[in-house]
Amino acid sequence: MRFLLLFSRQGKLRLQKWFTSMSDREKKKIIRDMTTMVLARQARSCNFLQWKDLKIIYKRYASLYFCLAVESQENELLALEIIHRYVELLDKYFGNVCELDIIFNFEKAYFILDEFLMGGEIQETSKQIVNRSIEASDMLQETLEEYMSKPAF
């Protein structure tokens, strides 16, 4: 996998994950290309696009577009599964996830993604294990935050 982008119907970027190192300029260009390409697609078209030497797999969930770029040998259907699995994970974490959840807790969305994918590969295929490790690290954070906000006098 090369990158994962989440953007709204208006083309506003909501989340970006780059699995290869790239300069900001390249990133901006790609984001622009992706949003224009994907948003121009008609409803009931297939979810795959060819872009340069990459395959672009996108899927729309409510008002959000999930857009994943993979190398040309990759399995498109597997990529769709990956997107779907990520949505499931978000859904489980936020409970009926919506775009606003991701906007206001964007760092959480990244943490979930980091437990699921890493360096462009699938890290964990089991939903339970991903959920468990997210909960565990959140617990760690929660206790620290509680500690911080505790009145010190």
Next chain:
Amino acid sequence: MALKIVKGSIDRMFDKNLQDLVRGIRNHKEDEAKYISTCIDEIKQELKQDNIAVKANAVCKLTYLQMLGYDVSWAAFNIVEVMSSSKFTYKRIGYLAASQCFHENTDVIMLTTNQIRKDLSSPNQYDTGVALTGLSCFVTPDLARDLANDIMTLMSHTKPYIRKKAVLIMYKVFLKYPESLRPAFPRLKEKLEDPDPGVQSAAVNVICELARRNPKNYLSLAPLFFKLMTSSTNNWVLIKIIKLFGALTPLEPRLGKKLIEPLTNLIHSTSAMSLLYECVNTVIAGQYSCSVGNTKSHSAQWPQPFLCVQKLRILIEDSDQNLKYLGLLAMSKILKTHPKSVQSHKDLILQCLDDKDESIRLRALDLLYGMVSKKNLMEIVKKLMIHVDKAEGTTYRDELLTKIIDICSQSNYQYITNFEWYISILVELTRLEGTRHGHLIASQMLDVAIRVKAIRAFAVAQMATLLDNAHLLTGNMQRNGICEVLYASAWICGEFSEHLENPMQTLEAMLRPKVATLPGHIQAVYVQNAAKLFATILKNQEGNTDSTTAQETSQLMIDRLPLFVQSANLEVQERASCILQLVKYIQKLQQKDVEIAEEVSALFAGELNPVAPKAQKKVPVPEGLDLDAWINEPPSESESEDEQPKAIFTKEEPKHSRPRHTEVDEKELARRREARKQEQANNPFYIKASPSSQKVYQDAPGVEHIPVVQIDLSVPLKVPGLPMSDQYVKLEEERRQKERAEKKKKEKKKRKEKRSGRGRKHDSGPESEEDITPAHVVDIVTEEMPEDHNHLPSPYLSKVKICICIFYLSRPLADSEKLPVRSHRAAGAPKSSAEDGEVENATSQEPKKKSSKEKREKKKDKDRERKVRFGCWKHFPPSETDSWSALNSLFFLFFFPLALPTKVCDIQGNLQDGSQVVVSVIFENKCESFLKSMEFNVLDSLNSKLQRPEGSGPHDGLTVPFQLPPGVSNEARFVFTVQSIVMPQKLKGTLTFIVKNEDSSTHEKLDFKLHFTCTSYLITTPCYSDAFAKLLESGDLKSSSVRLEGVNMPFHHLLARICFHHHFSVVERIDSCASMYSRSIQGHHVCLLVKTSGQTVSIDAKCDEPTLLGNVLDEIKQTFSQC
């Protein structure tokens, strides 16, 4: 302490947190930029505070702003600060910010090494996890080198959570620091059998990725993966493993046999479409690698494509657009190996053309290309034409148009049985609004009209109608792409004007004032062909006692041509004024009642034939012709620069020139024409490939720049009088039926004669491909001219020459192209044409010379190690007068001692200015087998890179665009970009190809090295002694010297050798002392002073680039040490 915390909490109460920021941005939609800039100012303040919580909050906000596209690189150091916080909450935010904002060139990354190492060894697994995750995003080669060992240790961590992350990040480390692969590999392999399924799948993922890059190294793991495949139930892992096997099977055919059963089982049993698709894809890939040799044993290994095609049909029929798309995609892969099995699903694929989704339609179009046959071509094209009419959006319509033409013209119009139909299709295509492909249609019209003689009468009639209705094509007098077809129409009408029914009307159409709004190159063709029509009309009117028509025609020409004489386009102007004067003169003669028609038509006598670009190669050099001798004395450098524009004209002339025999008497003319016709009739070769006229046309300037404008289509664009292609479908059907009936009759007769009763099956079965005979015969199907070129008739020579000159036109003009040589050639002497031949011949003859040498080489090389041996290389002497010399050719010969096929690869480096180097490789197949699917790949160095088409990766090979039957050689060109030329370069490369025998086929690989010597960057450049002296005086040059001992040859041989091998030219020679000069492609001057006394030669050299000089001297030394 307590106070500090209190202060911190109070600070935090007043700070904006991320939620506030997001809310704020949403509330300030109108002045977002302004709001954010105040936020950034606040963040800058917050970052200055000591409190890490405040800082972390600020960094978190920055990460959000970075996503919105704001530059936050100035805060990189603050991010590192937050990363190094001991508290997980902040560390997590710091690493997240780093993974989003850092890239390889961020300089603070160096500062993080120790922090990351500390986090990796943290007792808290989540600290380690967060560090590994962050690292996977911003790992640099330095970090990879420094941390490789730590990460390797983590691969055996007690917690599976850490193990799987460590395994995955190892892949990134391998990419950045390849040296780590070898020590880490055993441990990685261990992880394939890790008790934790997560770690196991991570290891599978990594090895699958690695194997994709270099499958050979991972063959040994096949048994292990096989075990995993049969035991695993996790579809995610299964897909990866199957993909891995897909990469391995081409290397190890036996694997296929083992895989076949589990794969077939999976295909039948799985409900997961992604897994099914992966299996089908792997099977197709396996078939592909085996299909090269259709042995029984091989085809038994893989199931017949039937199963796959069946499954794919289910996918395509599915209502899910995704499955449809993938089904078509996979189908096109099967098409390459088993076209028959795909063809039976034509109905389904045609259906997909109606799909709403453009990507699906495009896929279906790709498939159609391979599915046409003589039988169904008309039907398919008819269907496509309907789509052309319906299509909205010019891109898709243009795509359709090119596909139609591709499909029809593939393999020399193999599938076209009726060319009248094809011409009408082309004419119908001209109705397209705003297409970019006018020139494509035009070139097809020209090609068909020239090559299919039987169609000319029909084509001319169609083209005349087109010309007559030109206003419909050109729309609102504006230029658009489609008016290119008028170029073809005008040329065809003029050239084959004898077929015109009403030449007068066409002539009138060609001289309408509106024509002046067309692009210049089209007007030029109009003018020239109007003259041809004029000649035809005069000829038709000859013998007619009433000469008014002829005189009216002259008057028409005289009236209309001045419009073109005023044209801004030089070419139009020149032709028009020339023809105008001619017509005026003719008119004068007409008034005196002189019979002139014959003489006028002699202007355009003779037929233009297409000639293959390579035809010249086959022409033998006449005896006694010394190509190395000067024909004219070499002109000075300055002169050639001045006269270059002139040279272009002289060169261009031959392509329009016809034999101009106005002076020759009629009898002689007729006799000659008769003789030529005779010869042509006996000549089987009308060589294929682009006919000369097309070449000229493509060279015409400005074709690309014509703005495409939509035709105003308020009136329906039915050009009157044009037949519809549809009717041909019907006619063709009738024709075939008739033919079939006739055949049947014959069959019956035969049967009666023979009185044998076994022929029933002939009656009703569907007609096979072979049964369909084309209505017209295409000339020129042979690829090459016959080997026996001695039978080449002499007039042919001049024709060949014309084409070659045009062929050269497409090459870039080189500095050293000299006018005198040009003019000599333009004079059309057979001598000069043969000279061209020799130059090309040199390449084709080269392999012959080699063969004996090669045999010797083979004997020596009994171990059959596949190593490339640097043979010899050769350079044309500087006296070479052709434009080729400017290309500074170099030969590299490589011998490939191979087990089966022997293959000589002849690498000829054509160096042109700047940093581009063209290497032409001549592939010669010396074995008995058929070679196909050749892929040429070179491992790029930092300095030299193979230019690959846009979109392909840096390691992709380039497909060699041809296949090689036994004993055939062909040339392919590859462009390299070279940055620095001061050092010699050796590029390693591989050529992979498939050797196909009658009963087997194998994948073979040849490793070779391309040696770019420094010499090869030098261009022989003449230099005068005064310029030379000035250069030496300038003092910019660094000097160096070399001594050669024991050189046993005359001084002039020595000089010749340096000139020849190292591209120098002699500036001055006095006794046993000579000065020499050369220049590199990047403009470095290289000066040599060569002195000899006895057997010692000393070379003092100067150059503005010392490294280059050193290397050139080394190479010179080597040349002499070899002799």
